[in-house]
Amino acid sequence: MGNETLGQCERLWIDVRLATFDPAVAAPYGLLEKHVLAVRRGAIAAILPQDQVALSGFGGEVIDGRGGLLTPGLIDSHTHLVYGGHRTREFEQRLLGKSYREISRDGGGILATVRSTRALSREQLVAQARPRLEALIAEGVTSVEIKSGYGLTVADELKMLRAARDLAREYPVRVSTTLLAAHCVPPEFCGQADRYVEMICRELLPRVVEERLADAVDVFCEQLAFSLEQTERIFAAARQAGLGIKVHAEQLSPGGAAALAARFSARSADHLEWLDEAGVLALKAAGSVATLLPGAFYVLRESRKPPVALLRQHGVPMALATDLNPGTSPLASLRLMLNMGCVLFGLTPEEALTAVTRNAAVALGLGEVLGTLSVGKQADLLLWDIDQPARLVEELGSIRPRQRIVQGEIVHASRS
């Protein structure tokens, strides 16, 4: 059975256990023992019980997994990894007792990164982003989302998105880009947030669409950033332009941003520490993913946690991501987020791993393409020398993938 399919495959793995994360496989983690996985033209072509496969006559490459575990590539679905400079001084100040508000008043916060990002060329931004992206790739990330949001002018936002696209060409990783011009009101529009929103919708968004520089649009909807009404205007423009919708919601205060995003069928609502049950139900009805970002919660030493029990009870898919950014989550490790998601937020290891595979793919609008080991999906795979998937969550620093496979090809973490 299945050997006609295998005959056309370029490569297959034998003696592996598969953690498929495919909901059609009833076992925890979607585990399949003693199966082979075959790839053809960059996609998963077959998953078959090994004892039903005859290898004699197979003309492609056979890879001996030596009892290893094969998983989908990891997906970091929320990052700000393209930026200039660092905010180490603020980190020190916060530890000396200064509040985030005081730091912002003294010229720190997002606007500090805006100044250092504007000062760099596209090439310099790429150079500064490389070590961050390489750290993610080395630990198993095969897809990453990158937001703009530190330029806040047409030219600087386009520069950030182009830098993100440059990284995609340079590394064996899939990059989804998100326009987050509504991250902060820039100094040029101080006290005129509505005019800035108008500029985003009328001037910036059409340029981004014309050059196909973004896959989605995001808004930081919060008392200290953009109002619900301003957020709605940007979502309406994004929907009209055919782009996906994401939102930074309910991080520092309650406010209904997630429910608003759900009305626009958002791919995800992110942070969510203050999300209430009505917001949970709105996400469920819209099919939106709840993306949890434990890195920012940890760095800001927050105490209010996202409503994991309610999300679980209502069956809202949860994703975990690094939120990699210079101010509140300078943590280039998705594996650390798996651990924090369990230890700080109470996810199970299976929920955490599903949150960086199947659910993260949905949060990027790529649920049909990525995130599980299923026939027809893109063959982004990791081969690990571990016996249980939960070890990826539990143990930090020492476990690296033996093989990284992107679109069916075995790749290295370095630049292409």
Ligand SMILES: [Zn+2]
């Ligand atoms: Zn963020």
